[in-house]
Amino acid sequence: MNYPYTYPHTVENLFGEILIFQSIVEENGEKKLMLLNKLSPGAGPPFHVHYKQDEGLTVNSGLLGYQVDGEEEKFLHEGERVVFKRGEMHRFWNAGEDILECEGWVKPANTLDYFLTGIYNSMNKAGKAEGDPFDSAFLMTRYKSEYDLKDIPNFVKKVVFPITVVVGKLLGKYKHFKDAPKPIQ
Incomplete structure (x- = not known):
């Protein structure tokens, strides 16, 4: 697959989300997209699913709230991480009062x-x-x-x-x- 952007590539929406696609690396024969998220308090994507990708997030600073569909809400602090398996409906958000910054990855990178x-x-x-x-x-x-x-x-x-x-x-x-x-x- 040809990737249409040079990295790093930054996107931002009006609702307090900044997403920096940092790079694509090769891991075990698959392309892995490396990310950095910055979320304003309360901001984050709604319940969504990646059918063909795993997604991981590690908290750099702030408080991350997350939920897998059908489960209780959970929270992560600096240095803690979560992995969402492909096909797992999930959401995450900034559950704190300061900017939340997370490093992340999605594998395979796909689209x-x-x-x-x-x-x-x-x-x-x-x-x-x-x-x-x-x-x-x-x-x-x-x-x-x-x-x-x-x-x-x-x-x-x-x-x-x-x-x-x-x-x-x-x-x-x-x-x-x-x-x-x-x-x-």
Whole structure:
């Protein structure tokens, strides 16, 4: 897979999340994406899943709250870590009062940098967490074999998003996605 960015590559959204894709390293024959997260108090991604990737976070400073779907909330302090296995619905957030900084990784790297850059850009473009309807529909439909969000109803994912993508293509809304990497099947 060709990675569309040079590293480090930084994305930021209007909701207190900064994500720095630091590098891609080789580990046991797989590409591993190295990350740095900076989250404002209360900020963090909603329940989500990486179907084809494991994700690890180590707290550098601050208090990390996290939850695996169906389990109790848990908290990590400086130096502590968590690993989310592929297919495990999870969320994490800054549970403290200061900036939370975590080092992380995702393995294999796959399309995560492209997907999250598109999601953050969509959120910033729309000024809301749901993002721009056309961009969000495109990304969630194109990469549905890799990522999912718990809070989006199935009807929206299976009916509304595909219709929105067709309309978006007809309206020429996806020129900025012309070099989108193919999803991992």
